[in-house]
Structure formats: C-alpha cells, structure tokens
Amino acid sequence: MSDRPDEPASPQPDPWARPSRPGEPDAPSWTGPWSEPQPDRPAHPDHPGDSDRPSYLDQPGWGPAQGNGWGVGLDQGQRSGQPPGAPPGPGGPGGPRPSRPERLPLPPPPAAPHVLWLELGLVLVLAFAPGALSLLVLAIGTGANTNGSEQLLPAIVSGLFSAFLSWSPVLLIAYLLVRSGEGRRGIGLGRFEGRADGLVGLGLWVASFVLVLILAWVFSPLGHREVDFLPNELPQWFRWVDALVIAVTAGVTEEVVVRGYAQTRLEQLKVPTAMVLVLPTALWGILHLYQGASAALTVFCLGMLYAWYFHRTRRLWPIIIAHGLFDLTQLVLLLAGSSH
Numbered sequence: 251m252s253d254r255p256d257e258p259a260s261p262q263p264d265p266w267a268r269p270s271r272p273g274e275p276d277a278p279s280w281t282g283p284w285s286e287p288q289p290d291r292p293a294h295p296d297h298p299g300d301s302d303r304p305s306y307l308d309q310p311g312w313g314p315a316q317g318n319g320w321g322v323g324l325d326q327g328q329r330s331g332q333p334p335g336a337p338p339g340p341g342g343p344g345g346p347r348p349s350r351p352e353r354l355p356l357p358p359p360p361a362a363p364h365v366l367w368l369e370l371g372l373v374l375v376l377a378f379a380p381g382a383l384s385l386l387v388l389a390i391g392t393g394a395n396t397n398g399s400e401q402l403l404p405a406i407v408s409g410l411f412s413a414f415l416s417w418s419p420v421l422l423i424a425y426l427l428v429r430s431g432e433g434r435r436g437i438g439l440g441r442f443e444g445r446a447d448g449l450v451g452l453g454l455w456v457a458s459f460v461l462v463l464i465l466a467w468v469f470s471p472l473g474h475r476e477v478d479f480l481p482n483e484l485p486q487w488f489r490w491v492d493a494l495v496i497a498v499t500a501g502v503t504e505e506v507v508v509r510g511y512a513q514t515r516l517e518q519l520k521v522p523t524a525m526v527l528v529l530p531t532a533l534w535g536i537l538h539l540y541q542g543a544s545a546a547l548t549v550f551c552l553g554m555l556y557a558w559y560f561h562r563t564r565r566l567w568p569i570i571i572a573h574g575l576f577d578l579t580q581l582v583l584l585l586a587g588s589s590h
Contacts, residue, residue: 357435370515374419380415409495423507437511439566451571458552459576469547469548479493497581500573502570508534517561527558
C-alpha cells in the first residue's frame with residue numbers, strides 16, 4: 251500500500267481543440283477542428299494589437315472603414331493620392347484635388363473557389379428563377395383570361411410579392427458581403443460621389459436611349475411583344491407609384507446582382523474577361539424574352555455597355571442611376587401615351 255496521497259487525475263486533452271500559439275491557452279473545443287491558427291502578423295498602425303484582422307485588409311486599397319458605409323474599402327490615404335502616414339502635401343486639405351483612380355481595386359477572394367461558386371449560384375438562382383418560371387408559364391399558356399390586375403388589391407399584393415422576389419437576392423448579397431468583411435465597396439458601392447457619379451449616370455442614361463433607339467430599329471424584324479406593365483384599368487395614382495417602384499427596384503437589384511456581384515465574383519474566380527462580361531449579361535437578356543427576341547437582344551447589348559463600364563471603373567452608382575432613369579423614362583412615356 252502506497253504512503254503517497256492520491257494524486258489528482260491529469261486532465262485529458264481536448265481532441266477538438268485547435269493548436270494554440272506559444273504562451274496562449276488551448277483554444278476551446280467549440281472552435282472546432284476547422285479553426286486553423288492564423289500566423290502572427292504585426293499589429294496594424296490604426297488598430298494596435300489587432301493581429302487577427304483579415305489579411306486582405308493589409309493589401310493596397312483595403313484599409314479600415316471611414317464611417318461612410320458598412321464594410322471596408324479605400325482608405326483615406328489612397329483617396330488623397332498619398333501613401334499612408336505621409337505628411338500633408340499638394341493633395342491634402344487646401345491643395346488641388348488629385349484625379350480619381352481609373353479603376354477601384356478588386357477585393358481579394360473572401361473564400362475558397364468552390365464556396366464562391368456555390369454562393370454565386372445561389373444568388374443567381376434567387377435572382378433569375380422567378381423570371382424563368384414566368385417565361386415557362388408564358389410558353390405553356392393557360393388559355394384563361396388573366397385580367398386579375400384590373401382590381402386594385404390584387405395589383406398591390408402582386409406588386410409587393412414581385413418586389414420581395416426582386417430584393418431577396420440583394421439581401422443575401424448584403425449578408426455575404428458583411429460576413430466576408432468585404433462590405434459594399436467590394437461590389438463597387440463605395441461612398442456616393444454626388445457630382446461625379448450623378449453626371450456620369452446622366453451621361454450613361456442618354457447613351458442608353460441612343461443605343462436602344464438604334465438597336466430597336468436594327469432588331470425590329472425579329473418581332474416585339476407589347477407588355478402591359480401599367481394596366482389602364484388601375485387608378486392613375488397607383489400607376490405612377492408603381493412606375494417609380496418598378497424603376498427603382500430594377501435599377502438597384504438588377505445592377506447589384508448582374509454587374510456588381512456576379513462580375514466581381516467571376517473576376518475573383520479568374521474567369522476570362524469575355525466570360526465575365528458576357529455570361530451575367532446574357533442571363534439578364536434571356537429573361538427579357540417575354541418581350542420578344544428584338545427586346546431581348548436590345549437589352550443584352552445595353553447590358554454589355556453597363557458591363558464594360560463596370561469592368562473599366564468598378565463603380566456601380568452611375569450604372570444604377572442610368573438604369574433607373576432609363577426604366578422610369580420609358581414608363582412615364584407609357585403613362586403619358588395611355589392618358590390621351
């Protein structure tokens with residue numbers, strides 16, 4: 251029989267704990283085996299002791315947020331054309347404003363390629379599935395008299411449902427950008443520059459009308475189907491409100507999904523530039539086949555103009571303005587013509 255007192259049993263190691271850094275206690279088991287230790291990095295000058303910040307924030311063009319939108323983006327030093335920490339110079343307060351960079355930086359991929367493909371596929375399904383189902387119903391045909399929109403209440407319910415379907419992929423994109431740390435700057439929605447973005451948006455709006463007038467004449471032999479977006483049977487006030495809602499919804503949601511998110515992800519996935527421009531725009535054009543082949547081809551060509559501009563500058567605000575104004579003007583012309 252031993253005279254030594256009973257020694258406490260040594261604790262068993264946690265099989266799920268990730269390896270700890272020197273001088274650091276073992277990570278708890280709830281971190282899971284997927285939590286890999288991050289290499290030590292020097293503290294960021296703006297965040298002392300913050301060595302666990304995402305590595306892509308240390309790359310050029312991705313500094314801390316400046317309080318003008320959720321997420322990260324261009325830091326103030328790059329906005330002024332000076333390296334971080336440089337003393338005030340010609341580009342500082344009181345000096346001449348430097349020219350804007352030609353193209354905002356592309357954020358590094360926030361996840362593995364297979365994850366980005368899955369997320370992109372989910373966003374595109376949410377964005378395009380309702381339109382694809384509508385095309386299928388139109389192709390099959392029911393033979394019934396579909397005049398339910400003549401009543402105000404069904405029209406309001408239908409409008410709210412359509413708006414929900416249109417905004418759902420945008421809400422998902424917002425969540426993905428917040429989770430990854432990219433923020434809305436990652437898809438070209440940095441701080442809105444009123445004068446610059448507004449003027450460029452107006453210019454794109456005018457260019458859109460000129461291009462569509464030419465293409466509508468060129469593609470007219472292919473046929474065009476008239477679509478009653480704003481039925482005459484509805485009250486006039488509702489038709490004006492509906493026109494505004496349709497234009498704003500299309501301008502924001504379609505550009506965020508097709509240009510901002512889809513093109514950014516495809517470029518991060520190293521897809522050839524031609525496919526980055528053509529693939530999302532082709533899907534967008536196909537969903538306009540309910541207006542006829544002429545309209546679908548016209549929309550595709552218009553989308554290529556927007557796709558080229560976004561690829562060239564990675565600024566989404568001017569395209570949203572141009573798209574929204576273009577749709578609103580068409581709907582206003584439709585309302586004005588139907589009132590006579």
